[in-house]
Amino acid sequence: MIFILWVLIIYSSVLVSGEEVTSSSSSTLTTTSTSTPTPTPTATATSLTTTSVTTSSATTTTTSVTTSVTTSSSSSTSTSTSTSTTTTSTVSLEPIPTPSTIIDVLSSEPEFSYFLRVLQRQGMVPLLNELENVTLLAPINSAFVGTTGIDWENNALKRYVVNQKLLVGNLDKDERVFDTLYKVDKSTYYSIRVRPDLESLEYVIDEVASIVDEDISAKHQYSYIQGIDHLLPIKPTMCQELMNSTNSEISLFTKMFQLLFVDEEMVSEKSKSNKKKKKKKPKKDLPRILPKSCEEFLNGTQTILIPSNELVKQSLSELQLNYYLANDELDTYSSTTDSIDEVRHDIYNLLTNLMFSDLVVGKNGTGESRKSKYGISHKFELQKHHLTVDGVTSNSTHVFSNGAIHIFDANISFFEKLSIPVVEMIPRKALYALHYSNFVEELYFRSLDYLIDGSTAQQTVFLNLEDRDDAEDDDDDDNEITDVDVYISEPSIKSFSSRQNLLYQFVNSSFDLQDDVHILLDTKLCSHKRIGGCYKLKLSASHGTKTVTVNDDVRILNHLKIANDTSIFIANGEILPPTNLKHSLGDLISSGAVYRHLESIEIDRTSCLKTLEYINAFDLYSLDDNNKGYTIFLPCGTTKFKNLWTNLGLVQNYLKNNPKIHQSVMKGLFLEGLVYSDFNSSTKLSSLNGDSVLLEKSSVLETPNSLYYNNTALDVELNSDLLFSQGVIHVINEVLFPDSFEIPIEELIRTTFDSNFPDHFMWDIIKMYPNIHKSIVGKKPYSLLIPTAESLKDFNITTSFKDILKFVDLHLIPNEEVHKLLNCIDDTGYNNSVIRTNFSEGGLVCKHKPNTNKVMLQLHKLNGTSTESYSKDHEVVLLNHGCTKLYTGDNNTDSLSCVFLLQKPLNLEWFNEPKRGDNFLHVHLGWVSVGAGVILGLMLFGGIMVGLVFCLGKREKSSDKDDMESPRADSGFMSVLTDEDEFIPYDRGYETDVDVLRTETDALLPSHMKRKKKIRKPDYGSTTNSINGTNGSTTLPRDIGNIRSTLNRERNIPGY
Template identity: 65%
Template sequence: MKSYWVFIFLLVHVFGTKTDTSTTSVDPTPTPSTIVDILSSQPQFSYFLRLLQRQGMIPLINQLENVTVLAPINSAFVGQRGIDWENNDLKRYIVNQKLRIGYLDKEESVYKTLYRVGNQNYSVSIRPDLESLEYVIDGVSSIVDQDIYAKHQYSYIQGIDHLLPIKPTLCDALMNDSNSDIALFKKIFQSLFVDPDLETEGKKKRKKKKKPKKEKPRPLPNSCEELLNGTQTIIIPNNNLLKKSLSDIQLKYYLANDDLENFATTADAITEIKYDVMELLENLMFNELIVGKNITNSKVVSKSGVQHKFSLKNRQVKVDNIVANSTIVLADGAVHIFNEDSKVFFQNINVPTVEMIARKALYGLHYSSFVEEIYFRTLDHLIDGTTSNQSIFVDIEDRDDVEEENLLMSFSSRQNLLYQFTDGTPDTSTRRHVLMNTKLCSDKKIGGCYKLKLSTSNSNKNVTVNDDVDVTDFIPIANDTTIYIATGEIKPPVNLKHALGDLISSGTIPRHLESIQIDRTSCLKTLEFINSFDLYSLDDNEKGYSIFLPCGTKNLWKDLGLVLTYLENNPNVLQKIINGMFLKNLVYSDFAAKKEIFKDINGTPIHVSSLKIKDDKNIISLNQTELALSLNSDVLFSQGVIHVVDEVLLPDNFEIPIEELIRTTFDANFPNHFIWEILKMYPNIKNAIIGKTPYSLLIPTPESLKDFNITSSFDDLLRFVDFHLIPNTEVSKILDCIDGVGYNDSIIKTNLSEGGLVCKHKPNTNKVLLQLHKLNTTVDEAAYNKDHEVRILNHGCTKQYRGDTDHLSCVFYIQKPLSLQWLENPKKDDNFLHVHLGLVSVGAGVILGLILFGGVMAGLVLCLGKRDKNDDKDDIEFPRADSGFMSVLTDEDEFIPYDRGYETDVDVLRTESDALLPIHMKRKKRIRKPDYGSTKNNNNNGTTLPRDIGDVRNTLNRERNGNGYTQF
């Protein structure tokens, strides 16, 4: 115990002695314990402290507790001049909680400052830099002085080496054009805030709409700040991911309001699109700040009420197992950008997207005026999502970008609109031609709905509507619906008269890739008959009509020959034929029934069946007549369908009495040469012609009968008639020859035993000739004799020729009669060439002779004219040396040394005053007088005189041209 007190004493003594002997009286400096004290005690923070003092923030800082000051060191201000500091700006450097670097880990953290941005506190992020082993604030400023503690305020000071830049807000980032990687999302976001002027433009309605009343929706935000009120986190898909996650039509719909400058979108469309955009955005917006470790492995509810799980993976945020590619911390929140290669982004994060019903799809394609018209016509059930499995055809000219003053309202009627909607969405990959039922129906006119033709080819790259309007695009949408964008107006069928008028004016039936040509001449003939029987106006029969119109080939009516003449002479029969082309029911080119019984407008039953479809043609039969209808070649009209065919459809029981057929050859100009009158002279022949086993006839023209003097008094008249009778067993040879198919050079027997014929068809001229072929003769046939042939001008049969001629008679109208003289053998030893010329041959010979004579005369004149010209030239260049020729020159002939003139006795008797040639070398017509002669006296002096030849007169001799010759 004693030792203890000794120790205490010594200790006190030692320390007491030291104090007493100290030579200094300065108190020790206290440790700084407030933020301002620390800043003032640390010289590296002097500039920052002075800035706080200038901004009057010292009182505020002295009142703070549990904060962290991010104090820039002096070097951070180097080069920073002209900064307009404000109080609020400096608050960005004060974090509203204690931040101790020693407690941070490797994950990013975000902290709020005292600076207010709207209704949010300004945020700063702190992330470790693993290379420099420093913590970096907002990616620009490193913490160089760590964890300086101000104990009296329970706060920390972190020295940083750079000033902190002012980050943009969420609205700043989303309402500008930076960061093109999320440009599509920004356009969708910005489309919520349409320019008021453009939105007002859309409110100009064309018509007052009749839309169903709905509950008044919540108001739309007028600004970005109003929309993002309280939002701190937004998840954003980048451009590629957005395109993959939305269908094309969905993306167009969400972006529709972004291009209002170019489209006159209606106000209803603008509003509806805005609500759908806002619904999508609210599914991607969160009120919590979700970055790094702030909220991890937790479930957060979006502003739309959908719950999502957030977590961290490799320092990246995951949302429902979708990893964000990058995170950007902004002034008042953060955005997470995703670019994961996924086509189901919205599905993976359980975000619903807009269902593309027809109305919304039309809005997305900028057909809001079209939608408005549909509502005006109370057809909204077609586009409001309640109707499925349909196709919609719209004209590109009906789009909202067409100027209203230039817009022809093609959808001006309810009927037009209904015709643009069809049942079903055809599978064009397996069917190239489809007839679709439209929504335009009429039980009164056709007993059902009108058709629309759709044709495709080249893997759906080439699509046409009604074979006349091209389709540029087709878009599948919700409810098994497809929208087709066409380059022309989709019009419902017109009436029969207009349909036929369009057909004849164009001369073609438009088809998908090629047009079917029609023969206008034949078609005009058909239309003439239809008009004459008043068939342009058909009664409504509640079934519709199918018209089989003969217009397809050339000479279609003309090829009926004498049958057409008979029909034109018998209008009642012709009317029944024309009426038979009109069926009281609908038979389209895709008709597939095996057997249906319809009636024509005569009331006659018609059995219709489809035999097969081959090479885009449907082979159908009407009773016994087969027709090939090209698929989608239908010409639609308001009461049915028209089919252009290549033949005149005659009833199966159609028959013309042979006598009536013969009467078609009657010519009123030659009434005495009518063949029927000749046949009446032979009752047996007449009865045979009209009997059960009939004959066919070769009937010459009445004019040729007159020329050949064939009358009832003609010798051998019976043989003549027999020569023109053809047994029915032989008729098929002539008919096949006329058709140009299935015939040969076989002999056609006549009723005259020794007279046979051979038929020749010349396709180049389309002429059919019958040549004589002698039978029962031992005389060798001579070479081809053109005179022994006749041309078939026309023909007609009592019934339709179907290969059987047992009960069929025909009349062949020939150019001239068959001559019995052709059958006569030439007389023995008579080798003289007998030529039998007809009137045509004589006329041709006369014309040919005149041509030859004219040619010879023209050649002669040309030769003589050329000869005179050459002779004159020779005389000028080479004067003749013959002294026997005397040149007679005039005073005017300075340049014509020789004129081939001779002085005759007549010349000698003339006085020199007589003019040998008239003035200007032109002959004048001589006027003869009663006393004319070679020795007459003429007192009329000419103006041109010969030169004086008195010196040589004595040397003239009559025989100067040679011994024994004179010029006479």
């Protein structure tokens, strides 16, 4: 009986074991396994065909099973089974109980022994026993190989506990993310990522561990165990990744992210070092307080969209990108705190558009719209296993411990496609991007913020590179000018306040640069009191806009377009408003040219200094404000001959003698009103004299660019304007006279008076003949050729000259002939025709020599019977001239008379026939030729004399003699020669100490007689060096015997 009962128990156990074999009805899988039967509720989308061998200590069974299983989440099972079984079994008397908890399963499987031991040591067993509906990721023993010394913590082990059921049978080809029991922060749990590996046909967790033992059930806890082959490393948080990222693919985004959290101490130091701490007009309050840390900023954020570097560059302009990265070099640029904060706020707005509170990865969170933290909705979808946001497909996904990051690298405008607003490059933000924050602060301080806050359109800003935040500023704070309307006194260079200087850097229009353009722009600096409008700024471009200048001397380095149809130009120098007249003219003289873009208009310094002298003499530097401005035509240009004031000739002398008229002429150069070089119409302006002046211009495209001043054409090149604080200056190469200007002929003649020769004044001679005098000053006047007073004296031309009437007639020229002479002087339109005089027998031919700028008048006999060739003696030099009115070059001289000053008079004797029999060839040499001949003759004579002196005065040099060998000139003793003496001196009749050294056989001959040399023995005993050889070795003294007994007088010998 007992035996039968035991058999029934075993049989029931076998039936239960058979009922717990489960599989999915829609997948096919072939496996061979050996395991302890455990309940495994599943809900799958796979078809399985299973061949199973189940072994216990009581039974050995071979079973072929075809099963259709439907399993619900509550683990209730309905099974229909058709089984054909052949069983050979040996039944054990003691069956093993089925594991029912997570710990039981781990204890029953040897491959989890090491992980179980870790759980026990860390006290995780009680926690696991209390859990339900979880999944334990259990590393098998091989996962611990080589991982000694791991510092396990309770919280770290919770990463292996998924807070929901994770069944491999429920997974598909799309990745998923699951939360664990590990808490990253107060509100966020550690996430793991599970995705299929299509190569190994396994599911991979966090790209590290593969699931090798799937879906092990712990039925009493409604939980599962997934065996994995590697330990799971702790993933960084999104903050750790973004703040310490080494991913070069997203370096621009991470840089922006990091710049949101600027060091507060650095910002505080910037605030303390900022010089301008007050603003007359504070900026608008920024929207919110910025987070101080990444953790604070990403609190509640689980998904971030990140564009790659290339996508950022495609989606943002270069200036926008520079703006977002403007705080990257705060140690280099002395940026203001306002600029730092504003850039941070704009970074904050951009980033919050890319952040989402929900976790969106794979199957998680896709298929619906979700709002960003900025409040804009975006559609998230999963297409072909890739995430798309508003149709933009992500390139890669990275899951971190507290969220996921999606990287996009599509060839599109990312922010525009996702309708994410980016910063608008209004002038203020553009200036921050270019690191001109201190310039912005200065504008706010001067209440000029309206120029850069985006409310002003179609303007251009000119910046000086030296005003950038990285430029050193050595100015003294105490000397800062803060009064907006303070003007510096006239002698000073500065004529405008700081506020006005800033206004001059803004132009009222925006334009596209073109090649070879010269334009005058209206700035925002206006003065109705001074010029009746706004000041101009000159801009020129050439070489395909590679070379751009402002006001001709400041080079533009860069230019760019920004929002509101605004342009920014960066220059390499200061862009200051025009200075006063005196300083502007001083700059003109010092530079010696009017700079015009890449070229310059040279000035004649001599003429210009003379002009400035006259301006100063007539007090024209100080001009009253007239609400119109002034246009000045300045005679400073270069001319072909001499200088422009000298070219006036006798007219200049007349002006010097008449200061009031001279002042009137100078005032005629100053017109009330503004006419710039781009003037292209006609207008009437008044000069300082009150005279009306008509200015006309047909076209600015003419070359040369001509401006007509009362029908006088002036070459005024485009953009050659010289700007000053009250108007504009045009440099011209002639002196302008009013149409009413006229010099009485008598006054013009008086300019030739020479006080050194008062008795030889031509006008006094003319006045002797009333008819001639009347004809000169009458309605049809004559022009005069007047020799210098000195030449009249030399030629003895006085009132008592016998042919004075003929002489005067020869020096009178009818006015209809004068234009020939004037054209010859100007070297324009002259054809060498004869100029008739009032003397019927003689005319003149004018010769202009351009190389010397000399005008010669040559006599031409009108009624001569003999043929006369060119004669050097029959010409005179024209020194100077002047006319009563301005000659316009139109050959019309009926209404004017001229006076021509000659170096010497025209000689009446030139009309006389040569004497009969005088056939001698006359050679006419000029003074230069004569002078050159004299100089050459003197040089030749001097050379001959020097040669004679050297030849005849040369004497042979005597040999140098030692002072001890040659007697002094004043010695009264006779010389005694030695054997080595070459020259024999005169014998003075007495023997001296020197004579002792000479042999008695030497003849007493004059010293200049050279004695014939003879071959001598070796110089034993010689007192001098050898002359027979080259050694000159020292020898012993020669024995001269006892000479004391032969001396006939006392000697001055030491020791005796």
